[in-house]
Amino acid sequence: MSFDPNSDFFEIAFNVTEHTEAMLAYWDKNLICRYANKATADWFGITPEHMINKSHLSEILGTLFEIQLPYINGVLGGKIQVFDQVIHLYSGRAKNVRVTYHPNYVEGEIKGFYAHMADISPLNNKSHDNNKTGVEKLPEFVTQNDQLLENVAKTLNENVFIGFPSISALSKKHFVSESKLKRDFKQSFGRTIFSYYRYLQMEIADRYIREKRCNKNQMAVMLNFSNPSNFSACYHRYLEEKSSDSELIETQKEDNTHNKMLIEQAPIAIAMFDNQMQFIAASKRWIAEYKLENTGFIGKSIYEVLPATKKKCEKLHNHCLKGNIYQCDGLLLKKNDGTRVWLKWNIHPWFTTSGETGGLFIHTEDISKIKAIEKENKQAEKLLKRAATLSKIGTWTRDLLTHTMQWDNVIKSILEVPEYFVPDIKTIWKLFKQGKSERLSKKALKDALKYGSSFDIEVDMITAKGNSRKIRIIGYPEFQNNKCKKLSGILLDITPLSPFKTANFLTD
Known part of the structure; x- marks a missing residue:
């Protein structure tokens, strides 16, 4: 198919990519961004101007880069990559995403790849029992209420330079009552709507001040502050909060490192998981009992590493991720090698420095021998009763x-x-x-x-x-x-x- 270069085809095509909510980008083989559409700002909080010819893919993906690295290597090896993932946006909300990486060949040589990220959260109400696409299923789904609040956050982001839209205007635009909007937003984001809006403004102000050398008076005008001193006070509070968050993150890293060392040296079968039920650490006893030597299980979901746990334990894990403790004196589980074992479970949540559930500690004990003895005793008791009746x-x-x-x-x-x-x-x-x-x-x-x-x-x-x-x-x-x-x-x-x-x- 050919196109008339004098037609407006390419302009239309460009406008289509700029007006889609999906994120579209192109990365060269050195993982430098060469194109990104406007939706990038909504997804990662960075405009195309700051990405194109400047940003490395690891800077955009952050902690997701290591997780996606096998797929990135796969597409650079010439194979199309399609996978599902939960991505936490710069706003803090979670989005269920289907990612497609498509290699770009030029004269038989791979020059880079095209990236397409689409929000598939609206599919959460549809049946996903039969996975015919070969795409790995998501570990969690965003609810309809989450989607609404994410749209509200998006509206606030669009109005950063214009001015704060009233609560009344937000509730009418997103078809939700003012009281419910304020209550759910604070519960989900941990701050009021206006406080969240101010925080978005301060994030942009901080970037302009650091990268474009703008001064505070200029930023006060750009962000519609009538009083520059009011802007200075808001910016000062933002820097204090950002510094405090950085300290908390460092403290959490130290705690996780300490916990990881304790887990790895423990003489019992115990493992540490994050809030996505991905392995952080496991003791030698756990690795031996579940035969995980040389499997590279760290960073993978327990449901991927031990598939039998998904059906029997996923609801239980979700219950404990809400801060609950669980003890089970006997759960029959099938190991990867096909053997069935009786396990005693102790599950305790661990918490971040901010008080949120960071993940779970799970200790298991093989009580198959005890269960076998109990079974033998029950059979013996039945035989004795039978013998007593016959005798x-x-x-x-x-x-x-x-x-x-x-x-x-x-x-x-x-x-x-x-x-x-x-x-x-x-x-x-x-x-x-x-x-x-x-x-x-x-x-x-x-x-x-x-x-x-x-x-x-x-x-x-x-x-x-x-x-x-x-x-x-x-x-x-x-x-x-x-x-x-x-x-x-x-x-x-x-x-x-x-x-x-x-x-x-x-x-x-």
């Missing part, structure tokens, strides 16, 4: 303080009484065969109560349905202050089986 061995207790008795269901089955039957002493004596069995039982009971003697007797009993049973009763008394307070023991059905019943039992 017709039941347990009983008699509380002398409350004058109550308890039989388990095995005894009730042996003596053919209903499960709801509540035993009492008078009813029980009626079940013993009169004569020798009754006398032997009463003597054993008397000696137990009087002398604390245990007993092991064999007696004949008649069930509630009139059937004769040969029964063995074992009992143990418990004394307190020289007085029997409780009797407990077991009851066994030792009635000989008839040949017919024996054959049935063996075949069963």
